[in-house]
Amino acid sequence: MRIGCGAGFSSDRLDGAVDLARDGELDALVFECVGERTLAFGHRDRRADPQKGYNPQLETRLKAVWPLTLAGGCTIVTNMGVANPLRAAEVAMGLGIEGASVAAVLGDDVTDRIGPETPLDGGAMTVADVDRTLLGANAYIGADALLPAIESGASLVIGGRLADPSMFLSLLRHRFGWAGDDWQRMGAGTLVGHLMECGTQITGGYFADPGYKDVPDLAMVGYPIAEIDADGTVTITKLTDAGGMVTSATVKEQVMYEVHDPARYLTPDVTADFSGVRIDDRGQDRVTVSGAGGATRPDTLKVTVAFDGGLLAEGEVSYAGRGAIDRARLAGEVAEHRLRKVHGFTEDLRVDLIGVSSLHAHQDYGVPSAETDVRLRIAGRFMDRERADNLLWEVESLLCCGPAGGGGFRGRVTPSVVTHDAFLPRGDVPTRIEVFGP
Known part of the structure; x- marks a missing residue:
C-alpha cells in the first residue's frame, strides 16, 4: 500500500x-x-x-x-x-x-x-481545581x-x-x-x-x-x-x-x-x-x-480536556546598542514592579529578553551587552480585559519613562486556552x- x-x-x-x-x-x-x-x-x-x-x-x-x-x-x-x-x-x-x-x-x-x-493529569488535580470554564x-x-x-x-x-x-x-x-x-x-x-x-x-x-x-x-x-x-x-x-x-x-x-x-x-x-x-x-x-x-x-483512552484560558496579553519593546541587555532587564523590572505595586497584579507574569532568555529564562549564555539588540517581552494571562490592557499600557509607558533607548512597542491581547489530560474506560x-x- x-x-x-x-x-x-x-x-x-x-x-x-x-x-x-x-x-x-x-x-x-x-x-x-x-x-x-x-x-x-x-x-x-x-x-x-x-x-x-x-x-x-x-x-x-x-x-x-x-x-x-x-x-x-x-x-x-x-x-x-x-x-x-x-x-x-x-x-x-x-x-x-x-x-x-x-x-x-x-x-x-x-x-x-x-x-x-x-x-486530571494523573490525579494531580480535578476539573474543579482548574477553576476555569470547561470548553470541551x-x-x-x-x-x-x-x-x-x-x-x-x-x-x-x-x-x-x-x-x-x-x-x-x-x-x-x-x-x-x-x-x-x-x-x-x-x-x-x-x-x-x-x-x-x-x-x-x-x-x-x-x-x-x-x-x-x-x-x-x-x-x-x-x-x-x-x-x-x-x-x-x-x-x-x-x-x-x-x-x-x-x-x-x-x-x-x-x-x-x-x-x-x-x-x-x-x-x-x-x-x-x-x-x-x-x-x-x-x-x-x-x-x-x-x-x-x-x-x-x-484499557483506557486518553482524553484532552480543554478550558478557557482567558486573555493573553503581550507587550514588547526593543533596546539596542551598548548596554542593551542591562537596559532591557531594568525595563522589565520597572514594568513588573509597577504592575504589582500600582495595579495590584497577583497573576503570574513572564518577563523575557528575547534573544537572551526568552526560551530557557535562566541564564544569559554569555551574550555581550555591547553592540547587540534585544527585545523585552512581558506577558500575562487574565480573565479581565481591563487588566490585560493595563499590562500593555505599562509596557508602552517605558518608551518615555525609561530606561533609555526603548522603541518599537507592540502589544496584543488574544484569547487563550488551557488543556489537561484525563482517562476514560x-x-x-x-x-x-x-x-x-x-
Missing part, C-alpha cells in the same frame, strides 16, 4: 500535498491536523459559532486535492473535523465536487462524561472507530480527535485484513503512522540545522510517502523532484519523536514496542523500517459514523 501525508499540523503548507495528490500514485492521503491546542481552540470557536470548530483550511485543502485524489482512486483520511466533524463533513459535501462522498467519524467528544471531580473534552479514538468509515468506500473520511497513527493503521488494517488483536502488526502499523504523522519532519524539515544537518532545497521540502508491505515493513520516501531528503538520520529522529518509552508507546490501538526497530538506508531517499512489535492495548467512548453522498 502507498500512503502519503499531506499535513503534519493544523497550519501546514498546501503545495506539497497537491504534489502528492497529483503525482504520488497514492492509495491514500492523510492530513493530520489536530493537536491539544488546536482542539481546544476548535471548541472555543464552536461555542462562539455552532457552524465552526473545524479546521479553517478545510475548504481550501479539499478544493485543491480532492478532485485529484478522486481521479486517482485515492482515499483522503483526516482529523480536520477538529471539534465539529459532522459540520466539517457537511461543508465538504457542500463544495459540490462531482462523485464525492464523505464518512464522518463521531463519538470522540466526551464532554458530557467529564464532571467537577474528574481526575475529546478522547483519542483509534482504528476500530475508523474502520467502518473506510469500509463504507467514502472518498473522504473525516473525524475529530482521531489519534495520529491510527489514521494510517486503519487504512492498513482495511487493506491487509489485519486483526485488531494481532499486536505485532498493530505495532508495525502504528510505527508507520508515527513515522508519517508529522509530515515533512521525516523528509528533512524539522531535521534541518545549518552546518550540522544540512538539507537540500528546504524551501520546497516534499511531503513523505510510505510504501507498506503486508507484514508491516515500510519504506519511507518522497517524490523524486521534491526538496528535502529521506535518510536513516531523518527517520531515526522521527522514530524517537515524542516517545517517552520506546518499548511501551501507548496508543488507542496497541502498546507499541519500537525498541527492536531496524532501519535500512537504501539510498536515493529510500529508507526501510521494520521490527516493530506490540502488546495488548490500554474505552467502553465509555462509543463511536459511530455518518455517511454522505453516493
